[in-house]
Amino acid sequence: MTPVVARTRAELRAALAVSGRVAFVPTMGALHDGHARLMRHARPLGDTLVVSIFVNPTQFGPGEDLDAYPRTLDADLRVCAREGVDVVFAPDVDEVYPGGLDDAVTLDPGPLGQVLEGAARPTHFRGVLTVVAKLFALVRPDVAVFGDKDFQQLALVRRMVRDLVLDVEVVGHPIVREADGLALSSRNAYLTSEQHDHALALSRALRVGVEQATVGADAVLKAAREVLDAADGVDVDYLVVTDPLLGAVDDTYEGEARILVAARVGTTRLLDNQPVVLRKGP
Numbered sequence: 001m002t003p004v005v006a007r008t009r010a011e012l013r014a015a016l017a018v019s020g021r022v023a024f025v026p027t028m029g030a031l032h033d034g035h036a037r038l039m040r041h042a043r044p045l046g047d048t049l050v051v052s053i054f055v056n057p058t059q060f061g062p063g064e065d066l067d068a069y070p071r072t073l074d075a076d077l078r079v080c081a082r083e084g085v086d087v088v089f090a091p092d093v094d095e096v097y098p099g100g101l102d103d104a105v106t107l108d109p110g111p112l113g114q115v116l117e118g119a120a121r122p123t124h125f126r127g128v129l130t131v132v133a134k135l136f137a138l139v140r141p142d143v144a145v146f147g148d149k150d151f152q153q154l155a156l157v158r159r160m161v162r163d164l165v166l167d168v169e170v171v172g173h174p175i176v177r178e179a180d181g182l183a184l185s186s187r188n189a190y191l192t193s194e195q196h197d198h199a200l201a202l203s204r205a206l207r208v209g210v211e212q213a214t215v216g217a218d219a220v221l222k223a224a225r226e227v228l229d230a231a232d233g234v235d236v237d238y239l240v241v242t243d244p245l246l247g248a249v250d251d252t253y254e255g256e257a258r259i260l261v262a263a264r265v266g267t268t269r270l271l272d273n274q275p276v277v278l279r280k281g282p
């Protein structure tokens with residue numbers, strides 16, 4: 001089935017005139033198997049499945065890869081057709097930012113937007129939450145599906161929905177990985193094959209760390225750090241264990257947690273994370 005492609009707000013409104021329950025997957029395009037899995041998960045959650053394809057300028061900082069970010073609309077539309085998407089919203093910047101990119105009214109992500117990714121990219125989550133709020137206002141989804149790979153983004157979207165009392169159910173989907181363990185990301189396209197091999201240290205470090213779950217958070221971090229320190233070509237930005245809401249934990253913490261890593265491989269910044277249940281052994 002070929003999806004309806006809406007390029008303007010008016011076309012989107014027309015496409016959604018009779019839509020029933022709407023499931024929504026927001027994306028920046030360059031769709032890969034991870035996105036396809038989000039769509040597959042979202043498909044049965046609504047009568048109408050909407051995917052947005054919009055490279056959002058305001059979530060890129062100065063010197064980041066906005067201009068180089070892969071734009072592959074024709075291939076993306078084929079993925080959407082395969083996954084049974086009903087409507088693709090692929091607007092120009094003017095449709096989403098009619099007043100220009102320096103909107104006076106934006107969304108403040110609060111303290112959670114300043115740590116981890118936010119420490120390295122101070123304006124990133126303001127841009128993400130502002131565009132997600134705009135997309136929610138335009139698409140009016142009942143349910144929206146986001147990947148766990150951008151775990152801080154997912155946590156902030158959930159917080160935004162709660163704090164602004166938005167009537168959208170937010171669903172997270174586990175990270176989709178290549179057979180060798182690398183978390184799928186549109187930015188993997190920037191990696192040379194040597195860098196791809198180097199990047200495998202991220203998922204390996206998380207796996208090795210998780211094996212120490214019965215010893216405690218410090219042991220998890222130490223084991224993961226050893227893998228990363230021994231790896232070639234990996235420049236670690238952060239490696240942390242947090243609670244599921246990204247709060248700090250100490251070595252006495254027990255229960256559900258996340259181990260998260262961000263690192264630069266060449267000039268490409270990569271993220272990965274894994275759930276871990278910390279329970280001290282007997």
Ligand code: PAF
Pocket residue numbers: 026027028054056059128131132150153
């Ligand atoms: O995760 C992404 O692709 C983007 O951050 C999102 C949620 C589509 C907002 O631009």
